[in-house]
Amino acid sequence: MNKENIEALVLQNLKKKVNEDNIETLVLEDYENQFLFEKNKSNLDITFNRIAFIFFVFLIVSFIFSIKVVYLGSLTPNIKKNNFFVTKNNYRADILDNNNNFLVKTVTTIDIGIKPNFIKDKKKLIINLKLIFPEKNFDEINKKIDQKKFFYLEKKISQEKYAMLMLLSDKSIIPEEKLSRIYPQKNLFSHIIGQIDNDNNGISGIEKYFNNELISQKKSLKLTVDTDIQFLIRKELIKANIVFNNIGSTAILMNVNNGEILSMVSLPDYNLNKRDQIKDVNYINRATKAVYEFGSVFKTFTIAAALNDKLIEVNTKFVNLEKKIQCGKSIIGEYDDKIPSDLTVEEILIRSGNIGSVRIGQILGIEKLRDFLENIGVLGKIKFDIEEVAPARKFIWGKCKLATASFGHGISTTALQVAKGYAILANGGFDIEPTLIKSKIDENHFKTRIVKKDTSEKINLMLRKVVSTQIGTAGLADVSGYEVGGKTGTAEKTKKGEYTRKKVNTFVAIFPTSKPKYVLLVLLDEPKTNSEYIYHYRDGKTPMKGTPRNTAGWTSVEVAGKIIEKIGPILATKYMEIN
Amino acid sequence: MKKIIIILFIINLIILTTITKNSTKKLENEIFTIKENISLLKNKHSLVLLEYNFLTSPEKLMEYQSKYFKKNLIFLKKNKIKKINIINDELIINN
Numbered sequence: 001m002n003k004e005n006i007e008a009l010v011l012q013n014l015k016k017k018v019n020e021d022n023i024e025t026l027v028l029e030d031y032e033n034q035f036l037f038e039k040n041k042s043n044l045d046i047t048f049n050r051i052a053f054i055f056f057v058f059l060i061v062s063f064i065f066s067i068k069v070v071y072l073g074s075l076t077p078n079i080k081k082n083n084f085f086v087t088k089n090n091y092r093a094d095i096l097d098n099n100n101n102f103l104v105k106t107v108t109t110i111d112i113g114i115k116p117n118f119i120k121d122k123k124k125l126i127i128n129l130k131l132i133f134p135e136k137n138f139d140e141i142n143k144k145i146d147q148k149k150f151f152y153l154e155k156k157i158s159q160e161k162y163a164m165l166m167l168l169s170d171k172s173i174i175p176e177e178k179l180s181r182i183y184p185q186k187n188l189f190s191h192i193i194g195q196i197d198n199d200n201n202g203i204s205g206i207e208k209y210f211n212n213e214l215i216s217q218k219k220s221l222k223l224t225v226d227t228d229i230q231f232l233i234r235k236e237l238i239k240a241n242i243v244f245n246n247i248g249s250t251a252i253l254m255n256v257n258n259g260e261i262l263s264m265v266s267l268p269d270y271n272l273n274k275r276d277q278i279k280d281v282n283y284i285n286r287a288t289k290a291v292y293e294f295g296s297v298f299k300t301f302t303i304a305a306a307l308n309d310k311l312i313e314v315n316t317k318f319v320n321l322e323k324k325i326q327c328g329k330s331i332i333g334e335y336d337d338k339i340p341s342d343l344t345v346e347e348i349l350i351r352s353g354n355i356g357s358v359r360i361g362q363i364l365g366i367e368k369l370r371d372f373l374e375n376i377g378v379l380g381k382i383k384f385d386i387e388e389v390a391p392a393r394k395f396i397w398g399k400c401k402l403a404t405a406s407f408g409h410g411i412s413t414t415a416l417q418v419a420k421g422y423a424i425l426a427n428g429g430f431d432i433e434p435t436l437i438k439s440k441i442d443e444n445h446f447k448t449r450i451v452k453k454d455t456s457e458k459i460n461l462m463l464r465k466v467v468s469t470q471i472g473t474a475g476l477a478d479v480s481g482y483e484v485g486g487k488t489g490t491a492e493k494t495k496k497g498e499y500t501r502k503k504v505n506t507f508v509a510i511f512p513t514s515k516p517k518y519v520l521l522v523l524l525d526e527p528k529t530n531s532e533y534i535y536h537y538r539d540g541k542t543p544m545k546g547t548p549r550n551t552a553g554w555t556s557v558e559v560a561g562k563i564i565e566k567i568g569p570i571l572a573t574k575y576m577e578i579n
Numbered sequence: 580m581k582k583i584i585i586i587l588f589i590i591n592l593i594i595l596t597t598i599t600k601n602s603t604k605k606l607e608n609e610i611f612t613i614k615e616n617i618s619l620l621k622n623k624h625s626l627v628l629l630e631y632n633f634l635t636s637p638e639k640l641m642e643y644q645s646k647y648f649k650k651n652l653i654f655l656k657k658n659k660i661k662k663i664n665i666i667n668d669e670l671i672i673n674n
Contacts, residue, residue: 094625101632102628102629102632105625105629107626107629182629184629184632184633184636185632185636185638186638188636188638227636227637228637231636231637231638232637479657480656480657480658481656481657481658482657565654566654568657569654569655569656569657569660572657572660573660
């Protein structure tokens, strides 16, 4: 029923009433519109159902989400440890030397950047910055601001300048805290410590090998190296580089009883603070990474192997030794024609006889010599505390390889492995692992015996005679009071499989031989003779001018003698071991 | 009477708790300040140590020696080193 019909019905009723009562008064009666009331009642019902329905939907959704949250919460995280993750961690532990001196210190530095979009008053900002950084080129800074891109105004600013900048309260100045590694010893430990990248990840040396520990452990990493000793050795090597004009050199000083490395220098080195990218191969770590043929240094191993198997004795005599023998295409001869043809084992080592060593090698045989070299860690890959170690090398063994390997040719290894081999021979035959980490020392002390005690004693006595006797090749290292023993090694470098005239001169010293405590290896890479250098003999003979021969006895031994002379008092007092 | 005692007891407890809480808060603040100061001092100490390590590094010492002293340094010979033992408050010097 529409509105007009309703109105008509009301008027009709009114007329009826007027006519019935016959009065002139018009009475209006209340009219109850039931239709509208019923419609409202129905609307209320629909709204309630809708609300209930929406509430129900929300309840279901929240219930599903709750189940998912509980499920995720019950899962155990499966995060794999990765050594090569990239992280901008805000911490990196310091590295200390044996005497708790800082070798590396982490400091927090602040870099100041500018966000041009946030600049409100450019002129005012430039004036303020000019006051704080008067030395800066502001034409360039203006250009950078106009480019509207974020740029660094100054890196590693001082606390004073930082405070001044903060007083400006300019939103466009963005300070960024960064970690910075400081190396107070500059070049001294560059090959040991290594470098880190901009993301606080180690990329070489100890920084790389102990990356996880340095980031996670809230404790400084203490090394075995001694700064004073390292400095003195490096200084002597630098002097040697000037005298003998070699392209590089290395020296390792190690405690024979526990493998503790007190010093490890490799030249050339680099200043860690400069954070240069080192690409020149001459900067290789000559102590651990570079492989060389070491020459006569290996004769000690050959003799020790034969003594250990009781195949020879110190006094076993080899008679009628040839001056030259042919093996395949190559001829093996003595370095000195004055070497007699009848030699005892001891004389072979003292006089560094090549042919005698070949004969001992032949008595030993391939397997025994190879196994002995592997056992003492001279062959194969060494386990060490830095990444830069030489990979394992494979050699094809045959009669000629056996002959040449007996006197240290045709077989290559690293300086660290040779030092380890000598340490084992000197310490009574106990296996050790060279280490740079102080906390590893205790677990490394006298593990297993791999060489017989009497072999070790015999070798120590013979090595002493190499230095102390007139016929020995290392008289220049006979520093009074230290009972130095050792063996020289002069080898020719190879290039594309051919021997060249370039030399590698090595001397491995152990001292004191009566109770060995230290092994010192000195290697000079491509030394040359020096006609002006004056040699002061240790037995008081008249000094001699000029290097007579480019052999280890006239180069590396001289350097090792100087080193022992300098570091000896420190070892004798600070370490209280040499009596 | 009992009610009054209980109410008084509760009020007393509330007051005591408030006082304890206040004093604990003060202590906490003090501990925080001290900790902050210690960490600042530690930081300062390590920086001073770094400076000391740099200034007393062998390289620097040799530099100072050549700059300020006329005589060159000499290395000590092994036979010049004496061993000092203290036995019963007596100094015994051995060669």
